[in-house]
Amino acid sequence: MKILLTTPPNQYFNVTGFTFRLPAYNLAQLATLLKTEHKIEILDNTINLFHAHDIFKTIKSFGPEIIGFSVSFGAYTKNVIEIARNIKAKYPRIILIAGGRIPTFIHEPFLAGGFDYLVAGEGENTLYELVQHLSGKSKSNISNIKGIVYKKDRVIEINQPRGLIEKLDDLPFASRELLKKRYSLWGYGDLTSIEGSRGCSYNCSFCSQPNFWKKLRVFSNERILKELELIRGQGFKELIFNDDSFVSDKGFGNTPEKIANLFKAIEKGKFDFKLGVCLRADTICRNQDLIKLARQAGVIWVNVGFESYTSDSLKLMNKGLVKNVNAKASEILRENNIMIWGSHVFAYPKQTDYDMKMTIKYGKKYSDFFRLTMFTPVEGSILFEKLKKLDDSPVKNSDDLNYFNCVLQDKKYQKKIMLKFIMGLLSYYCNLKTISNAVYHKNRHVKLMTRRAYLGAILFVIYSVLRRLKLN
Numbered sequence: 001m002k003i004l005l006t007t008p009p010n011q012y013f014n015v016t017g018f019t020f021r022l023p024a025y026n027l028a029q030l031a032t033l034l035k036t037e038h039k040i041e042i043l044d045n046t047i048n049l050f051h052a053h054d055i056f057k058t059i060k061s062f063g064p065e066i067i068g069f070s071v072s073f074g075a076y077t078k079n080v081i082e083i084a085r086n087i088k089a090k091y092p093r094i095i096l097i098a099g100g101r102i103p104t105f106i107h108e109p110f111l112a113g114g115f116d117y118l119v120a121g122e123g124e125n126t127l128y129e130l131v132q133h134l135s136g137k138s139k140s141n142i143s144n145i146k147g148i149v150y151k152k153d154r155v156i157e158i159n160q161p162r163g164l165i166e167k168l169d170d171l172p173f174a175s176r177e178l179l180k181k182r183y184s185l186w187g188y189g190d191l192t193s194i195e196g197s198r199g200c201s202y203n204c205s206f207c208s209q210p211n212f213w214k215k216l217r218v219f220s221n222e223r224i225l226k227e228l229e230l231i232r233g234q235g236f237k238e239l240i241f242n243d244d245s246f247v248s249d250k251g252f253g254n255t256p257e258k259i260a261n262l263f264k265a266i267e268k269g270k271f272d273f274k275l276g277v278c279l280r281a282d283t284i285c286r287n288q289d290l291i292k293l294a295r296q297a298g299v300i301w302v303n304v305g306f307e308s309y310t311s312d313s314l315k316l317m318n319k320g321l322v323k324n325v326n327a328k329a330s331e332i333l334r335e336n337n338i339m340i341w342g343s344h345v346f347a348y349p350k351q352t353d354y355d356m357k358m359t360i361k362y363g364k365k366y367s368d369f370f371r372l373t374m375f376t377p378v379e380g381s382i383l384f385e386k387l388k389k390l391d392d393s394p395v396k397n398s399d400d401l402n403y404f405n406c407v408l409q410d411k412k413y414q415k416k417i418m419l420k421f422i423m424g425l426l427s428y429y430c431n432l433k434t435i436s437n438a439v440y441h442k443n444r445h446v447k448l449m450t451r452r453a454y455l456g457a458i459l460f461v462i463y464s465v466l467r468r469l470k471l472n
Contacts, residue, residue: 001135004064005031006043008076009053009083012463013402015425016371018456019449020185021047025193025242026070026100026123028174033128035175037137042178050463055083056090064094066131069115072100074379075402081113088114095134099123101212102398103149105380107158109398111151118149121212122198124171126162164214168198169223173230186300186448188274189237196224196262197243201250202280204305205318206345208380209244216253221262228271239273246277249286256287263290263297271298276341278303281329282321291336300445301339304329308345309362313355316348318382330366339445342367346424347417348375349383349408360424368437368446369453370428373403374421429457 005027012018024044031040041062045053059067067087071080084096098110099119110118119126126147132138133145142150147162165171174194182190199213231239248254266273275298284291284304294302306326308314314321333340344363346356364370377384378401387408388396400407406414406421428434438450 001066001131002039002041002062002064003034003066003068003131004041004043004058004062005068005070006053006055006058007045008069008071008073008080009055010045010048011052011076011079012460013075013404014373015453015456015460016373018049018459018463019369019452021183022240022242023047023176023179023182023192024070025174025176025195028176028179029171029195030068030070030099030123030127031175031178032172033124034131035178038131038135040175040178042180044179044181047181047183049459050466052079053083055087059087059091059094066095066097066134068097068099068119068127070100071098071102073402074102074376074398075400077102077106077109077398081109081115084110084114097127097130099127101208102379104212105208105384106398107149107156111149111156116150120147120149120158121162122147122164125165164217166217168195168217168219173227176231176234176236185238185452186274186445190235191238191240192231192234192236193240193242194224194227194231195219195243196241196246197254200244201248201253202245202320203318203382204320205316205382206348206375206378207244208378208384211380211382211385216248216250218253218258221258221265224262225265225269228266228269228273232271232273237272237274238276240276241278243278245280245283247279247283247287247290249280249283256283256290260290260293263293263299266297267293273298275299276301276303278305280304280321281306281325284329284332285325288332291332291338295336295338299338301341301449302333303341303343304333304367305343306363306366307343307359308348308351308355309358310355313348313351313359316350317345326362326366337443339443339449340366340368341371341449342369343371344373345375346372346421347406347408353420356420356424360427364428364431364434368443369449370434372421372424372428374406374417375408376401376403376405377407429454 007024027042043058096115097117098115103110103118104120129145146160149158185191197218199216200209201216203210247259279302309323311323344359377387406417441447
């Protein structure tokens with residue numbers, strides 16, 4: 001069968017989308033199991049600027065019998081469903097499948113909107129088994145395929161959940177050659193991404209990963225190094241580890257010892273990648289020698305979820321941090337000449353004006369790129385599950401769940417929060433220090449990212465105007 005795997009139509013809800021974009025690694029991973037018996041094409045809309053998608057153009061040129069959408073951001077839901085309805089209206093025989101975080105936790109809108117099947121949870125084996133059934137290569141009964149959701153006689157059927165892949169090393173390497181469009185983040189060469197683990201050993205209340213992945217599982221260092229050899233042979237120079245937390249201090253999984261050995265092997269192998277990883281602030285503080293190894297192995301930037309700078313806020317988020325840790329982590333990274341992408345949450349439930357003020361003040365101080373997003377209840381997170389049960393639930397409209405709109409506060413207070421939020425962003429972009437960083441900084445990557453931030457802000461304004469004029 002001909003199968004098209006695609007990302008949703010591209011939309012930008014904040015500056016970050018224009019500043020930083022990731023290739024659709026997950027689709028390349030899904031394609032690997034399918035391509036031996038089926039013809040696969042990947043359509044990655046995430047790297048488009050002002051053009052939302054090429055789905056109908058690709059349908060005409062490729063002629064897929066199955067289209068699979070990966071949807072992991074709630075605000076994309078409406079547009080994905082609209083596209084699905086349009087596909088069904090024009091090509092009713094095409095089978096539509098949706099997977100990813102959103103269809104895992106929310107079923108009805110997708111099944112009522114034109115999708116035939118949903119893949120819940122980890123997708124590789126479930127999608128493969130479903131495609132084998134649909135293509136006639138397998139005689140298994142649809143009700144016996146674990147991990148899928150579908151409608152039968154207008155009733156939603158939720159099959160038994162599929163167990164997790166216990167040994168991730170058994171997975172084949174992602175088919176990156178199917179990702180036709182490439183780009184560079186730092187100017188060293190083409191960018192791609194890789195997994196070192198799946199899941200997270202922490203349980204922040206705003207995050208859905210613990211509920212989606214259930215537990216932390218890791219790839220062995222030997223498996224990772226083999227994939228790095230493959231990636232190097234494919235000509236990639238820039239690499240991002242997709243792990244939610246690249247190092248775990250919980251005594252299992254991605255332990256500091258395991259990652260230290262990985263960094264040593266990467267340095268010894270002279271891979272010469274420019275690497276980016278996600279780390280917790282407390283992990284950085286407890287493993288300063290590991291940060292030195294990271295820099296020697298080629299890590300040039302780290303995404304740190306600082307989130308907030310008051311003890312009360314961090315406790316509300318179940319972050320498991322104390323406020324002084326963020327400052328120390330920032331100091332350690334800068335000592336090692338590693339650029340800091342500082343992620344922060346604004347207007348978390350029960351945060352005070354003081355909490356939000358400190359987020360802006362210290363976020364700008366301790367970050368090289370200050371990422372500030374409005375608190376958004378994420379589908380599958382602890383807080384989202386609580387909120388959706390309310391009669392006047394603020395999470396009913398997926399359009400609002402975009403990290404920019406204020407959805408939880410009292411409506412009279414929302415305008416005030418939005419003003420504080422926008423002023424906080426402007427205070428970063430209009431800050432003399434930020435401007436000077438874009439002109440010159442001893443760390444080349446700080447300078448480049450700051451310039452990308454300004455370019456992203458300009459593009460976001462243009463994009464927003466085009467959307468208002470309905471020209472996008």
